[in-house]
Amino acid sequence: MRPVAAALLTSLVLAAVVAGCGGGQASPTPAPPPTVAVTLDEWSVALDQASVATGPVKFVVTNAGPNNDHEFVVVRTDLDAGALPMSDEGTVDEAADGLEVLGEIEDLKVGESQEITPNLPPGSYALICNIEAHYAAGMWISFVVEN
Numbered sequence: 001m002r003p004v005a006a007a008l009l010t011s012l013v014l015a016a017v018v019a020g021c022g023g024g025q026a027s028p029t030p031a032p033p034p035t036v037a038v039t040l041d042e043w044s045v046a047l048d049q050a051s052v053a054t055g056p057v058k059f060v061v062t063n064a065g066p067n068n069d070h071e072f073v074v075v076r077t078d079l080d081a082g083a084l085p086m087s088d089e090g091t092v093d094e095a096a097d098g099l100e101v102l103g104e105i106e107d108l109k110v111g112e113s114q115e116i117t118p119n120l121p122p123g124s125y126a127l128i129c130n131i132e133a134h135y136a137a138g139m140w141i142s143f144v145v146e147n
């Protein structure tokens with residue numbers, strides 16, 4: 001093949017690849033959900049990212065202890081994540097107006113990890129541990145799901 005013909009062929013192949021990527025067609029396999037690593041300890045909830053795009057979101061939640069079982073609750077709310085309505089038992093009142101629980105991991109032992117992949121609409125969230133007194137001790141963090 002002559003050099004000019006080879007260069008032309010390369011250009012055509014590149015153009016086809018670019019067109020294929022930008023065509024807007026449905027992908028045969030859906031993209032994996034974004035993954036958020038969550039670390040629970042005494043007494044905080046830590047994330048490796050503060051926001052994701054709407055859709056399925058995989059939370060990989062680890063209890064770093066060192067002493068207590070924890071849980072992980074995904075709450076959609078426009079309220080301040082650190083000032084949620086409380087019950088008489090020293091927990092967040094998950095049934096209160098303005099709170100929508102969209103996912104939960106219960107009884108996560110020290111050193112264990114579990115994951116959930118809730119489908120999250122856009123909005124503001126509070127990610128909390130709702131074992132008695134743990135939220136008030138600081139086990140909450142704000143999270144945003146973008147449109």
Ligand SMILES: [Cu+2]
Nearest residue numbers: 070071129134
């Ligand atoms: Cu806890």
